[in-house]
Amino acid sequence: MNGPTLEHYLVFSALLFCIGLYGMLTRRNLIAMLMSVELVLNAAALNFVAFHHFLFPGDSGGAVFPIFIIAVAAAEAAVALAIFIALFRHQQHLDVQQSDSLKG
Amino acid sequence: MLEQLATISNELLLTLLAFTVFSISLVSLKKTDGKAEVLVTAGGLLALLVLSFAGTMPHRAAFGDAYVTGPVAAIFKRLFLAAGILMALLSWPGKRKTDVAPFHHLGEYLGLLLLSIIGMCFLVSAMELALLYVGLELVTIPLILLVAINRHELRSAEAGMKYVLFSAMSSGLLLYGLSLVYGMAGTLSLAGIAAKLTWTPLTVMALALVMGGVGFKISAVPFHLWTPDTYEGAPVPVTAFLSVASKAAGFALFYKVVAGLFAVLGPSVVVMVSILATLTMTFGNLVALQQTNLKRFLAFSSIAQAGFLMIGLVHGGPLGLTSVVFYLAVYLFSNLAAFGVVTVVSAATGKEDMRDYLGLSESNPKLALVMMLAMFSLAGIPPLAGFLGKFYLFAAAAEKGMYWLVFVGAVNATISLYYYLIVIKWMYLLKAAEGRQRIEPIEVSWASWVVLGVSTVAMIVIGILPQFIHWAEVAASSGF
Numbered sequence: 001m002n003g004p005t006l007e008h009y010l011v012f013s014a015l016l017f018c019i020g021l022y023g024m025l026t027r028r029n030l031i032a033m034l035m036s037v038e039l040v041l042n043a044a045a046l047n048f049v050a051f052h053h054f055l056f057p058g059d060s061g062g063a064v065f066p067i068f069i070i071a072v073a074a075a076e077a078a079v080a081l082a083i084f085i086a087l088f089r090h091q092q093h094l095d096v097q098q099s100d101s102l103k104g
Numbered sequence: 105m106l107e108q109l110a111t112i113s114n115e116l117l118l119t120l121l122a123f124t125v126f127s128i129s130l131v132s133l134k135k136t137d138g139k140a141e142v143l144v145t146a147g148g149l150l151a152l153l154v155l156s157f158a159g160t161m162p163h164r165a166a167f168g169d170a171y172v173t174g175p176v177a178a179i180f181k182r183l184f185l186a187a188g189i190l191m192a193l194l195s196w197p198g199k200r201k202t203d204v205a206p207f208h209h210l211g212e213y214l215g216l217l218l219l220s221i222i223g224m225c226f227l228v229s230a231m232e233l234a235l236l237y238v239g240l241e242l243v244t245i246p247l248i249l250l251v252a253i254n255r256h257e258l259r260s261a262e263a264g265m266k267y268v269l270f271s272a273m274s275s276g277l278l279l280y281g282l283s284l285v286y287g288m289a290g291t292l293s294l295a296g297i298a299a300k301l302t303w304t305p306l307t308v309m310a311l312a313l314v315m316g317g318v319g320f321k322i323s324a325v326p327f328h329l330w331t332p333d334t335y336e337g338a339p340v341p342v343t344a345f346l347s348v349a350s351k352a353a354g355f356a357l358f359y360k361v362v363a364g365l366f367a368v369l370g371p372s373v374v375v376m377v378s379i380l381a382t383l384t385m386t387f388g389n390l391v392a393l394q395q396t397n398l399k400r401f402l403a404f405s406s407i408a409q410a411g412f413l414m415i416g417l418v419h420g421g422p423l424g425l426t427s428v429v430f431y432l433a434v435y436l437f438s439n440l441a442a443f444g445v446v447t448v449v450s451a452a453t454g455k456e457d458m459r460d461y462l463g464l465s466e467s468n469p470k471l472a473l474v475m476m477l478a479m480f481s482l483a484g485i486p487p488l489a490g491f492l493g494k495f496y497l498f499a500a501a502a503e504k505g506m507y508w509l510v511f512v513g514a515v516n517a518t519i520s521l522y523y524y525l526i527v528i529k530w531m532y533l534l535k536a537a538e539g540r541q542r543i544e545p546i547e548v549s550w551a552s553w554v555v556l557g558v559s560t561v562a563m564i565v566i567g568i569l570p571q572f573i574h575w576a577e578v579a580a581s582s583g584f
Contacts, residue, residue, distance in 0.1 A: 051290075059291055076272050087265050091258065
């Protein structure tokens with residue numbers, strides 16, 4: 001009867017967004033940073049679905065957009081992990097604070 | 105259906121070209137030297153550029169109005185095609201000392217370049233958020249791979265890492281902002297959203313998020329942190345492409361999203377954009393003063409140029425759009441000329457520091473001349489095109505009544521003149537040997553001469569002939 005409402009979803013997605021942003025700014029490990037980015041992307045996808053379900057059930061755009069987000073996030077993760085592997089082969093660690101060969 | 109496909113024929117042909125280039129290096133059994141790939145890419149893009157005047161970019165809506173190529177979008181697409189041709193030619197595998205472009209991967213390298221151009225073409229035509237987002241990612245993901253394509257080099261891998269993290273994060277910010285916009289408007293179409301947004305705190309928050317996301321793409325301060333490192337670590341032709349085509353696409357996105365969606369927030373948008381413009385110009389200029397590595401130097405100079413471009417965005421009307429489109433064209437050719445010289449010198453000698461250019465005017469007078477003209481055009485000295493471009497940007501801001509912004513722009517143009525002249529000083533004025541090895545006369549391949557020649561002629565012709573600004577004006581008056 002009293003299932004979760006739109007507000008529940010929005011608060012949840014805002015929390016996801018903030019956790020992702022916080023993780024992006026504080027984590028030093030590249031994999032953890034990538035995970036934080038995925039949280040932010042998922043927060044946006046969740047927003048779209050929630051708005052579609054509660055406010056605009058007639059507009060299919062909100063339901064379709066998250067599929068694009070998920071597909072693109074997968075492509076981005078594949079590229080990012082490939083680059084991380086290439087980087088790991090050079091320096092044997094994935095710590096961003098020690099990746100400072102480019103400086104000016 | 106057929107008519108819809110005909111509407112996107114430019115993109116379809118580009119896709120075909122990309123897969124042709126990919127397969128050339130796959131099917132050839134013995135190792136190719138890469139010349140066939142470069143020729144096919146440059147020739148194909150040139151053919152598409154010619155075809156674009158014969159109807160491959162019809163002004164027609166397709167796919168439920170999600171895709172429209174307006175006159176401004178057509179100009180943008182031609183600029184992308186031209187930048188693609190010049191970058192493909194810059195990657196011509198001549199006799200080289202260092203691996204500036206990855207020759208054993210030249211097929212993949214050029215194929216990725218083409219994929220990125222397809223993304224840009226979709227991006228400027230998109231009239232709907234989903235297509236806009238997918239187009240944007242189609243621009244970015246191949247560019248990330250291009251930056252990191254010299255994966256056996258630590259610098260390239262690190263540059264790729266920084267680029268991928270920042271671009272993923274900026275996409276996240278942009279998407280979260282767009283999801284809020286969707287929640288307020290209930291539609292994905294740009295025109296539909298613009299009609300439904302009203303002034304609420306949530307709209308302002310969405311605007312801030314969207315501007316943060318787009319700010320990364322055009323490397324506006326304070327979202328510019330990835331730019332210098334990525335530009336320095338990437339192969340030089342990729343850096344050239346990033347600094348011109350990707351930046352032009354970013355500005356198209358900026359205009360579409362910020363000016364298109366948030367028109368209702370008019371005054372707040374103007375304030376935010378002018379603050380961003382001031383920060384970006386000033387910071388980019390002040391840091392560029394201290395650079396000696398030419399790639400980093402050009403990175404900060406391109407940040408400053410993005411600030412100048414944002415001055416034009418302050419004016420929401422046709423004059424603003426005219427000035428931005430015109431300046432983007434000017435900036436594209438000027439920057440490509442500068443990067444062309446850097447590519448040639450770095451390919452022959454491996455030197456990227458401006459102190460190594462000591463006496464370049466004696467050993468390589470033609471290269472030094474092209475570099476000097478490019479610096480003058482970027483600084484905005486008449487009669488080169490950069491002057492006219494800056495003039496129109498300032499005129500747009502003045503018409504809007506933003507005189508303080510014009511003043512900030514003028515001061516910054518003066519600062520930038522100083523550091524552009526430093527490069528010329530090293531090439532022309534300093535003759536005393538300071539124990540530095542001079543650059544020997546460089547043998548420049550025909551392909552590089554084409555790039556340098558075309559960009560130099562474009563810089564001069566666009567600055568003198570009035571037709572170009574007229575075209576931009578006509579296009580801008582009928583909208584994106």
